[in-house]
Amino acid sequence: MRGWRAPRALLVVAALWACSEPTDPGPEPPAVYETARFRIVDSTRSPQPLIDSIADRLESELDRVLALLPEFPEPDTVWTLMLVDGKGMGFVDLTDASLWQWLDDLDLDYLPHQLTHLLTGYARRPFLEEGLAVWATEQLLPGNSTVHPYRGQPPHAWVSLFQDANSQIPIGVMWSAFNLGYAYDGSSADASAWQLFIETGSFTRWVMETYGRAAWFYAYDLDDLPAALGVSEAELEVAWLAATRAAFPDPLTCEEALGTRGPLGTREVFWCARARGE
């Protein structure tokens, strides 16, 4: 077991700050903390208990992701969590192995998703990488129906719902999707990206449970679903959609599901229009 090793050190740098001119202090530098396997760069100067809770969650979620995905080598570099003021979508920057989190949008239930991306290095297409990250989240946070992107009901239930309006994104379209077009304030492209996340997570789970985990990872390595699974794309699509429908024959409506966390915002209105096939 790898664990949390206290104490964390505050690296930057109260002493330098104290030497600044008192009349013109300039921006306060971020506080930098080290955990066993992460660096937290805190531009928000948040209180220590919050930093401690983030550090503990980072370490524990990485343990869980590593245990879930032994197919990938353990990281040999320190990953960075950038904590910044404001509100926005957390994201992963693979160029410097960092996670970005906004203080007013600090959804740590998204960590399994983000840590999965850092672990794999996002070496394959979004269909495979996002599917694995959503599947990992569902495995590690079972019963959690609030985590992005499948708020309100599980991915299979969403895919069942999409079939009501025949609005599901076909496997072939998802397979070719690269520019996912996220927009925090909502857009049609953002709605398609949201739906793609859900469908890839559902599809990944179905393949793992139907063909076995080794088959899914063979497809991941081969970058070719029909060749890896020995089934045509059309047959895969029919069987997957039927399985989600059978598992959730009576899904919540989009508004019911997203409304479980309060009124819908602009972004969610786009999502529900997409779900209705508009």
Ligand SMILES: [Zn+2]
């Ligand atoms: Zn992702």
